[in-house]
Amino acid sequence: MEFTPFLRTYVKWLVGAALVAAVYAVLWPREAATPAEQEALAEGRTLIVYWDRHSGHEHEARRALIDEFNRSQDEVYVRAVPVGYNALMEKLLTSISGGAPPDICALDGTIMAQLVGQGCFTPLEDFMARCPYLEQEDFFEYVWPMVAFDGHVWGIPTTTDTYCLLWNKNAFRKAGLDPERPPRTLEELEEYAARLTIRTETGFEQIGFLPWQPWDLTHMWGLLFGGTWYDDSTGQMVCADDPALLRMLRWQRSFAIDPKSTSNAPYAMDPEKIMSFQKGFGDYMSANNQFYAGKLAMITEGEWQVTFIPKYAPELDWGVAPIPAPAGAKPRAYSSTCVVDCVPQGCRHPEAAWAFLEWFNSPRPGGTSPASDYNYAIHNIPPRPEEAAQERFAADPEFKVFVEILMERETVSSPVMPAAQFMADVIERQRERMVFRKTTPEQALRDIQRTVNDQLARVRKLLERSAP
Amino acid sequence: MSRADRRHLRNGLLFASPYIVGFLVFVLYPIVASLYYSLCQFNVINPPVWVGLENFQTLFTEDPLFWKALYNTLFFTAFSVPLSLVFSLSLAILLNQKVRGMAGYRTVFFLPSIVPIVASAVLWLWVLNPESGLINGMLRQFLGVDGPGWIADEHWAKPSLVLMSLWSVGGAMVIFLAGLADVPQVLYEVADIDGAGRWIKFRHVTLPMLTPTILFNLIMGLINAFQYFTQVYVMTGGKGGPVDSTMFYALYLYRNSFYYLRMGYASAMAWLLFVVILAATLLLLVTSKRWVHYHGE
Numbered sequence: 001m002e003f004t005p006f007l008r009t010y011v012k013w014l015v016g017a018a019l020v021a022a023v024y025a026v027l028w029p030r031e032a033a034t035p036a037e038q039e040a041l042a043e044g045r046t047l048i049v050y051w052d053r054h055s056g057h058e059h060e061a062r063r064a065l066i067d068e069f070n071r072s073q074d075e076v077y078v079r080a081v082p083v084g085y086n087a088l089m090e091k092l093l094t095s096i097s098g099g100a101p102p103d104i105c106a107l108d109g110t111i112m113a114q115l116v117g118q119g120c121f122t123p124l125e126d127f128m129a130r131c132p133y134l135e136q137e138d139f140f141e142y143v144w145p146m147v148a149f150d151g152h153v154w155g156i157p158t159t160t161d162t163y164c165l166l167w168n169k170n171a172f173r174k175a176g177l178d179p180e181r182p183p184r185t186l187e188e189l190e191e192y193a194a195r196l197t198i199r200t201e202t203g204f205e206q207i208g209f210l211p212w213q214p215w216d217l218t219h220m221w222g223l224l225f226g227g228t229w230y231d232d233s234t235g236q237m238v239c240a241d242d243p244a245l246l247r248m249l250r251w252q253r254s255f256a257i258d259p260k261s262t263s264n265a266p267y268a269m270d271p272e273k274i275m276s277f278q279k280g281f282g283d284y285m286s287a288n289n290q291f292y293a294g295k296l297a298m299i300t301e302g303e304w305q306v307t308f309i310p311k312y313a314p315e316l317d318w319g320v321a322p323i324p325a326p327a328g329a330k331p332r333a334y335s336s337t338c339v340v341d342c343v344p345q346g347c348r349h350p351e352a353a354w355a356f357l358e359w360f361n362s363p364r365p366g367g368t369s370p371a372s373d374y375n376y377a378i379h380n381i382p383p384r385p386e387e388a389a390q391e392r393f394a395a396d397p398e399f400k401v402f403v404e405i406l407m408e409r410e411t412v413s414s415p416v417m418p419a420a421q422f423m424a425d426v427i428e429r430q431r432e433r434m435v436f437r438k439t440t441p442e443q444a445l446r447d448i449q450r451t452v453n454d455q456l457a458r459v460r461k462l463l464e465r466s467a468p
Numbered sequence: 469m470s471r472a473d474r475r476h477l478r479n480g481l482l483f484a485s486p487y488i489v490g491f492l493v494f495v496l497y498p499i500v501a502s503l504y505y506s507l508c509q510f511n512v513i514n515p516p517v518w519v520g521l522e523n524f525q526t527l528f529t530e531d532p533l534f535w536k537a538l539y540n541t542l543f544f545t546a547f548s549v550p551l552s553l554v555f556s557l558s559l560a561i562l563l564n565q566k567v568r569g570m571a572g573y574r575t576v577f578f579l580p581s582i583v584p585i586v587a588s589a590v591l592w593l594w595v596l597n598p599e600s601g602l603i604n605g606m607l608r609q610f611l612g613v614d615g616p617g618w619i620a621d622e623h624w625a626k627p628s629l630v631l632m633s634l635w636s637v638g639g640a641m642v643i644f645l646a647g648l649a650d651v652p653q654v655l656y657e658v659a660d661i662d663g664a665g666r667w668i669k670f671r672h673v674t675l676p677m678l679t680p681t682i683l684f685n686l687i688m689g690l691i692n693a694f695q696y697f698t699q700v701y702v703m704t705g706g707k708g709g710p711v712d713s714t715m716f717y718a719l720y721l722y723r724n725s726f727y728y729l730r731m732g733y734a735s736a737m738a739w740l741l742f743v744v745i746l747a748a749t750l751l752l753l754v755t756s757k758r759w760v761h762y763h764g765e
Binding site: 087089090093097114115118119120201203273275276277278280425429432433438454455458461462463466 | 514621
């Protein structure tokens with residue numbers, strides 16, 4: 001067939017336009033990502049997006065419950081996205097400032113506290129008032145201030161945690177220690193650390209105990225020593241010259257040999273060699289984790305290890321006990337933060353988001369709440385003592401220890417402030433400098449106080465200036 | 469401009485429009501915006517608040533970690549760039565010989581450059597592992613000496629990264645190979661007639677003819693070294709340890725922006741880095757007139 005030049009041009013344009021339209025049709029954002037979502041939308045349900053801070057098996061447990069919610073009613077359909085912990089703050093900030101946040105975001109309470117001042121979240125107290133199962137009094141006393149401040153409730157706590165001492169019973173046997181008797185005082189912990197450390201010509205085969213492994217827990221140790229980092233009433237760091245914090249830093253430093261001293265502790269080690277040894281540690285969530293692989297005989301860790309250890313190191317013979325309290329200090333429990341479900345400002349369906357949160361936190365007729373089931377599935381501690389006291393949590397002898405110390409002891413935790421991440425980093429950096437004798441404990445505390453207070457002042461000034 | 473010219477221009481611009489739009493939206497706008505933010509306090513969500521030169525003042529007078537990061541970056545640049553140049557040039561000369569299977573050798577030496585940076589950083593973590601790493605294992609087995617802590621040692625961490633940077637000189641090596649192929653054979657023939665030996669030929673023919681390539685690799689190496697980030701982010705967990713010894717400029721900038729939401733402060737850092745790189749590049753270009761020989765000059 002012969003085309004006239006006019007027709008040829010016409011066909012060319014037509015094909016071009018059809019191609020462009022096809023590309024747009026393929027790339028155009030759709031509300032539904034799966035056939036199930038398509039079906040839900042066709043039924044007239046509201047589709048909401050849930051960003052999960054957890055990933056891996058922990059997210060799978062959450063997803064199972066979300067599936068149950070999706071089946072249980074025909075109003076709302078939840079899409080669960082395992083965003084994970086890494087760079088969650090970046091992703092959330094970008095989505096909020098880009099006007100496309102998720103409808104619910106699970107994140108750490110400390111991160112939430114950092115973002116509240118910037119107007120990132122929807123206050124939830126009015127929603128909460130409509131739900132008979134969510135009362136402030138139901139939560140652990142230390143949990144509520146993490147989510148409710150500045151006159152509003154910013155999130156619903158879903159899990160909390162605490163730390164205990166975990167020990168490798170085989171390592172105890174090899175060192176001639178009673179495998180069923182963990183250290184009960186700090187002095188015993190030091191003595192055991194010395195006996196459990198196996199030195200080689202070049203470094204170590206095993207380290208008994210290191211206060212900053214697997215996490216830098218300087219903040220926790222400070223509170224367990226009876227110190228005060230931050231004054232809630234003034235909103236200022238007050239750590240400089242705190243005698244308990246000084247004692248704690250000196251204690252941490254005593255694990256590193258001072259080349260100029262002739263009276264190093266028997267458990268002290270060369271900090272350079274410790275660093276080298278640490279580099280040989282495998283991934284945290286793997287069979288090569290330093291504790292599972294027998295490189296560290298005792299560690300301070302959270303209750304999630306009750307599911308991690310059977311998963312990654314089923315052969316490990318281990319025990320769990322409260323962290324020995326320093327002499328003269330009142331035994332305390334420590335909880336670094338809680339995981340919180342928040343409703344970001346500007347999300348499309350806050351009502352539907354609340355419908356899910358209400359379902360998640362309310363008991364099923366005659367049964368347990370999905371929130372409690374979730375905690376049980378991943379072995380985190382429910383933030384409500386009534387749920388934490390359920391028989392199934394106490395049935396696990398290891399998990400029971402974690403729950404008991406939260407129930408029985410005064411619990412201390414991270415401060416609620418807009419520079420929590422900054423503070424944690426500054427403390428860790430100064431602790432490391434002190435271990436390598438680049439600074440003294442006294443100077444470290446002064447530097448921490450000054451640097452963090454400067455940052456707090458900057459953040460608060462900005463929030464004041466940019467307030468509407 | 470004739471009608472046909474105008475049509476060509478329009479079509480050309482239309483074809484280039486995806487790039488032009490992308491450049492304007494994703495490159496030029498962020499650059500200009502970051503200049504404005506560098507004079508503000510800005511945390512992404514709230515509107516930026518003008519603070520004038522406060523960010524720069526804080527950087528210069530109140531932030532010791534900024535100076536440490538700058539020092540670490542200058543140290544790395546000062547060692548890694550010249551060493552990479554020498555190493556890549558040496559490799560290029562070796563791989564420019566007329567030997568059987570040369571294409572295979574060239575491929576082997578180029579391969580590390582196409583390994584993704586994160587993968588190679590993880591690999592090097594194992595190679596440099598003080599306890600069970602390849603290098604220390606070999607030192608122990610063959611020389612009977614205990615190697616240093618490499619990346620775990622405050623004093624060895626930066627040299628370790630410099631050493632590691634030599635692994636991926638394949639890109640520069642290929643450019644040198646092209647430069648070597650471009651040296652006119654006639655110059656070597658003339659040198660042969662004059663009775664020049666290998667070294668004299670290299671010193672007075674190859675090297676001068678390669679100076680434009682050296683300048684190019686030098687500038688590109690410098691720019692990359694100043695922005696060194698991914699490897700150190702992966703290898704130190706983004707913390708810049710031990711004891712801040714690997715806190716590089718770009719890493720500190722990243723921490724300020726995305727960990728602490730100090731976008732204004734980080735923008736100020738970015739502009740200072742730009743000024744430093746610009747100054748270094750200009751300095752090289754100005755001095756290059758004395759040592760770079762272009763064909764026909």
